[in-house]
Amino acid sequence: MTSAAAKVAVIGGGISGAVCASLLAGRGVAVTLFDSGRGAGGRMAQRREVMEDGTELRFDHGAPYFTVTNDEVAQVVGGWEARGIVAEWKAMFACFDRATGKFTDFEKEGSTKKYVGVPGMNSICKSLCSEDGVVAKFGVTVGKMDWLQDRSSWSLASLDGKDLGNFDYVVATDKNVGSPRFSGLTGRPPPLDLSLFPRLSVMVQDIPVRPCFALMVAFSEPLAMVPVHGFSFNNSDSLSWAFCDSSKPGRACVPPNRQSWVLHSTAEYASKVINHIGPRKPSVDALAKVAEELFREFQATGLSIPQPIFMKAHRCHCYRWR
Numbered sequence: 001m002t003s004a005a006a007k008v009a010v011i012g013g014g015i016s017g018a019v020c021a022s023l024l025a026g027r028g029v030a031v032t033l034f035d036s037g038r039g040a041g042g043r044m045a046q047r048r049e050v051m052e053d054g055t056e057l058r059f060d061h062g063a064p065y066f067t068v069t070n071d072e073v074a075q076v077v078g079g080w081e082a083r084g085i086v087a088e089w090k091a092m093f094a095c096f097d098r099a100t101g102k103f104t105d106f107e108k109e110g111s112t113k114k115y116v117g118v119p120g121m122n123s124i125c126k127s128l129c130s131e132d133g134v135v136a137k138f139g140v141t142v143g144k145m146d147w148l149q150d151r152s153s154w155s156l157a158s159l160d161g162k163d164l165g166n167f168d169y170v171v172a173t174d175k176n177v178g179s180p181r182f183s184g185l186t187g188r189p190p191p192l193d194l195s196l197f198p199r200l201s202v203m204v205q206d207i208p209v210r211p212c213f214a215l216m217v218a219f220s221e222p223l224a225m226v227p228v229h230g231f232s233f234n235n236s237d238s239l240s241w242a243f244c245d246s247s248k249p250g251r252a253c254v255p256p257n258r259q260s261w262v263l264h265s266t267a268e269y270a271s272k273v274i275n276h277i278g279p280r281k282p283s284v285d286a287l288a289k290v291a292e293e294l295f296r297e298f299q300a301t302g303l304s305i306p307q308p309i310f311m312k313a314h315r316c317h318c319y320r321w322r
Ligand SMILES: Cc1cc2nc3c(=O)[nH]c(=O)nc-3n(C[C@H](O)[C@H](O)[C@H](O)COP(=O)(O)OP(=O)(O)OC[C@H]3O[C@@H](n4cnc5c(N)ncnc54)[C@H](O)[C@@H]3O)c2cc1C
Pocket: 011, 012, 013, 014, 015, 016, 017, 018, 034, 035, 036, 037, 041, 042, 043, 044, 061, 062, 063, 064, 065, 066, 067, 140, 141, 142, 143, 173, 174, 176, 177, 191, 212, 214, 264, 321
């Protein structure tokens, strides 16, 4: 890419788009990043909730942490650590067998370094999207992308038909831009007609998408029978993981004795629900039912799970991913 006059649109302010935008801007490329969401983060998200007594709770309801297996990435993450937007989560993990009611496979301490964004998983993306040279536009869904042969550039328009400008290159970080799922969510054709790009179409189809519901719960005191900060479930039809969010570094907003947890559903459970309710955003009632079911399963572990103190309209909050 010739950076001198290059104008690049990045679709998506998740970690892929944010890193891409930051790297390009660092090389002098004019980058405009668009994201449908209210802010940066994508699936590395954090949600703010306020309890009835005014206490603020924050939940990393997407990716709970990440690991690094590549030297080049390690260098980048080291830079983020130095900037204070990432920290190591010194968490002990294990597996919980729902059939025997026992924790097994305790991870060796420090065997794999786990990193989290600080103070939230979205902090990395937020910081990268606000770097010099990155113009970030949130709350904007790219609804149409057209290649203008005569101008050798891409013309982008929003879902409501607003002109978003012309760009030499477009980096799309979500397979939605060319997938029927976009239509399922918006009722409109996807921005990119992938039938014009058969090779890309095959590659996009190969990207796996696994649905998941995340349940966010807070307790007035620590879960005394849980000896770890995160655990996977064996032999559970509906739960796959549980993470103690409040044990992460930089989550100072949680009063010391309280604990907040995020539970992830299994993909199979999420698929079943989604097949039943359809691809559109689930209703409040549907989410409340998911919350009930997942929390009931958590309580059925025999780990003396008390009633949560975080209850809004329907006790716990569920968030549907994908
Ligand atoms: C519940 C859950 C648990 C996970 N656990 C882990 C884990 O433990 N470790 C790990 O490493 N990873 C984990 N992941 C995966 C990780 O979160 C993702 O791989 C990563 O965040 C994807 O980043 P991305 O930037 O590629 O995509 P995304 O974060 O999905 O970002 C894409 C962005 O594009 C935007 N967008 C899409 N279409 C348009 C459009 N037309 N116009 C404008 N904006 C658009 C979306 O709003 C979104 O913000 C988990 C994910 C989830 C959901």
